[in-house]
Amino acid sequence: MKVLLVHPSCLLYSEIYLRLEPLGVERVAQAVRAAGHEVRLLDLQVLRHTDYVRMLTTFQPEAVGFSGNYLANVPEIIGLARTAKTLQPQCYTFVGGHSASFIAQELLHHAAGALDCVLRGEGESSTPQLLTAFPDGAVGTVPGAVTLEGSGPPPRLLDDLDQHAPARDLLAKRHKYFIGALDPCASIEMSRGCPWDCTFCSAWTFYGRSYRQRSPDAVAEELARIQEPHVFIVDDVAFIHPEHGMAIGQAIERRGIRKLYYLETRCDVLLRNREVFAYWKRLGLLYLFLGIEALDAETLLLHRKRVTLHESLEALEVARQLGLIVAINLIADPDWDRAQFRFVQEWAASVPEIVHLTVNTPYPGTETWHTEARKLTTLDYRLFDVQHAVLPTRLPLPEFYREVVQTQAILNRKHLGMRALWGASRMVLSHLAHGQTNFLRMLWKFPRIYNAERQYADHSREVTYALSPPPVAGTQALKTTDLYVHRPKVAQRRTV
Ligand code: B12
Ligand code: SF4
Secondary structure (H helix, E strand, C coil): CEEEEEECCCCCCHHHCEECCCHHHHHHHHHHHHCCCEEEEEECCCCCHHHHHHHHHHHCCCEEEEECCCHHHHHHHHHHHHHHHHHCCCCEEEEECHHHHHCHHHHHHHHCCCCCEEECCCHHHHHHHHHHHHHHCCHHHCCCEEECCEECCCCCCCCCCCCCCCCHHHCCCHHHCEECCECCEEEECCEEECCCCCCCCCHHHHCCCCEEECCHHHHHHHHHHCCCCEEEECCCCCCCCHHHHHHHHHHHHHHCCCCEEEEEECHHHHHHCHHHHHHHHHHCEEEEEEEEECCCHHHHHHHCCCCCHHHHHHHHHHHHHHCCEEEEEEEECCCCCHHHHHHHHHHHHHCCCEEEEEECCCCCCCCHHHHCCCCCCCCEHHHCCCCCCCCCCCCCHHHHHHHHHHHHHHHHHCCCHHHHHHHCHHHHHHHHHCCCCHHHHHHHHHHHHCCHHHHHHHHHCCCCCECCCCCCCCCCCCEHHHHCCCCCCCCCCCEC
């Protein structure tokens, strides 16, 4: 069967800092190809909708699948599915991925027939099953399948993460993927899931709070086949188990692989396993992303981060001693007043790290979606990108955005623009010598893309598809396990 898989466009503000290969849909593509289908893969982060239309008419796929990891991409995905049904009326359309899994029925209702199925959970084994089942009208037997008619059995976790190496060869324009100065940059997965349970995050609810690891040799083998000199590690929390991190490192060293790496982890994991990070520094680890999230104990408790501010500051010190470049995330709450913005600006200016602000956003699949007592001020999917305020702001909305943009601009002054160009001049020259311009372009994009008026104006766009509001806070006795997409064999139970 001819199958087209599609990743939607970049979200507006993320393209300033990065554009990364869509690893999840590449793995699904490989599984579909291994099942004997002819597969094409389009990434609209680097291609245009006109390329998609051309592919529909020339390739004439019998099935089109969309990657729905991000809630803000929902309207775009529905539009793409409608186009597929118009140009290829017989084709079967489906969507999978993180966000789609949490809002399956709602998505099908919005699409009103343009989407035939939502495939919840991990897509590697269920997608080939769906492609076999739909021509026989047997979609109801596929784990994770949801249609307007009903649902199949619950989605199942993969037995072996080492199967289905990403189909990197199917992507055009790989030189377009980068993160900061790591240009060009590939991605890799070493483990999947997260054992923590932060209230604002849906990474753990998707995988039922499970955590699985790939074999060190399989990771190193895959890495050896990657052409790019830089690699982004997509794990939610890298090196939770020190022996796993060490074993992967040794497998890399044995093969003589030399690359530069960017990874995300937690401050307590860095403190506990600093020898692993020190070893990886020698192997080429350059950037660490740490979600500190808040600078006060009360908010950290609300986020259930389970790391104190003292530990976070200690972790920053360890990272500095190791010579790692650290990017920190802080969550800006719509309730912040001017004084709170000033406090964050001063703190961020006082540390050498790159500080990044995201706006507190309850998402379907998170605990805060059910417990956040403030009423959402918008149900426009496109604004759920952690850059817009979807909860009531204490400051007038235009002023809130001015504060966010001004804070981010102050924080970026250290890392973007002329000064950054000067600091990174050797790297930039080397990128240019290799024809890589993503990083250089990024240095100048900030004022054009990050703009308070533009963010405010985004709220007045016409809304075609409105998100269903969350249940009224406190009216539902909810178990954490009710939030899970995948239910692990031994579920951990706790009442929200
Ligand atoms: C790596 C990552 C990124 C990369 C994305 C690279 C890319 N182009 O895909 C970067 C750093 C760019 C990124 C950015 C953002 N991210 Co992000 N990201 C992740 C992370 C940590 C891992 C995703 C990943 O690659 N996993 C490994 C691959 C193998 O799995 P996967 O992509 O989930 O794919 C599997 C399934 O989802 C499914 N699947 C996927 N596609 C398809 C398609 C079909 C047809 C089918 C059937 C199945 C299927 O099958 C795949 C294989 O099992 C997740 C958290 C998580 N653990 O999922 C957050 C996560 C997805 N991100 C999140 C957010 C909020 C963002 C940002 C908006 C904000 C931010 N964090 O800065 C931006 C915006 C991105 C954009 N579109 O522009 C949220 C999503 C919230 C939501 N409901 O929308 C998550 C869940 C994190 C969280 N804390 O809750 N992110
Ligand atoms: S924020 Fe990080 S540590 Fe917390 S649950 Fe999500 S992935 Fe895990």
